[in-house]
Amino acid sequence: xxxxxxxxxxxxxxxxxxxxxxxxxxxxxxxxxxxxxxxxxxxxxxxxxxxxxxxxxxxxxxxxxxxxxxxxxxxxxxxxxxxxxxxxxxxxxxxxxxxxxxxxxxxxxxxxxxxxxxxxxxxxxxxxxxxxxxxxxxxxxxxxxxxxxxxxxxxxxxxxxxxxxxxxxxxxxxxxxxxxxxxxxxx
Numbered sequence: 111x112x113x114x115x116x117x118x119x120x121x122x123x124x125x126x127x128x129x130x131x132x133x134x135x136x137x138x139x140x141x142x143x144x145x146x147x148x149x150x151x152x153x154x155x156x157x158x159x160x161x162x163x164x165x166x167x168x169x170x171x172x173x174x175x176x177x178x179x180x181x182x183x184x185x186x187x188x189x190x191x192x193x194x195x196x197x198x199x200x201x202x203x204x205x206x207x208x209x210x211x212x213x214x215x216x217x218x219x220x221x222x223x224x225x226x227x228x229x230x231x232x233x234x235x236x237x238x239x240x241x242x243x244x245x246x247x248x249x250x251x252x253x254x255x256x257x258x259x260x261x262x263x264x265x266x267x268x269x270x271x272x273x274x275x276x277x278x279x280x281x282x283x284x285x286x287x288x289x290x291x292x293x294x295x296x297x
Contacts (some may be wrong), residue, residue, distance in 0.1 A: 124189060125188060134218070136175050136176060136212060137212065137213050144172055148172075157262055159196055159197040164183065167179055194216055239270040242258075259271065
């Protein structure tokens with residue numbers, strides 16, 4: 111089989127404080143793998159990956175045949191391409207136990223300057239959050255009820271994506287982590 115790999119930007123685009131929207135499809139867009147138990151394992155795998163590679167995941171959304179992750183670097187040492195390679199290996203090991211696997215390569219979109227500003231960034235988060243709505247998995251404006259969407263930030267399991275105070279807390283936490291690193295001490 112001849113594989114046609116997606117072209118990637120230079121490594122520097124995925125490092126340091128980069129923000130990247132990753133889309134990972136299940137091979138052949140098969141469905142049937144998404145469950146509460148997989149969701150819990152997914153959260154564990156992402157948590158270990160983002161801690162190890164000094165990243166935050168302001169939003170993820172698991173759809174029946176693919177997944178979205180928005181990652182942002184927290185330090186000069188952050189490297190999302192290496193982090194995604196690690197995550198894909200772990201995710202494929204878990205998916206393989208139930209007869210599924212990811213497509214060969216994730217699609218990525220590195221956010222440009224305008225998308226990184228507060229309004230642009232929040233629009234991308236909302237776009238990802240509304241995926242279940244567009245797929246008719248939830249009613250219009252009920253995307254926050256979808257059980258397979260969330261956020262993961264190292265050291266802050268109490269952070270709730272759709273809470274009224276999310277953006278205030280998130281901005282404060284990310285600023286703190288970028289200043290002090292992911293090894294704490296956490297406020």
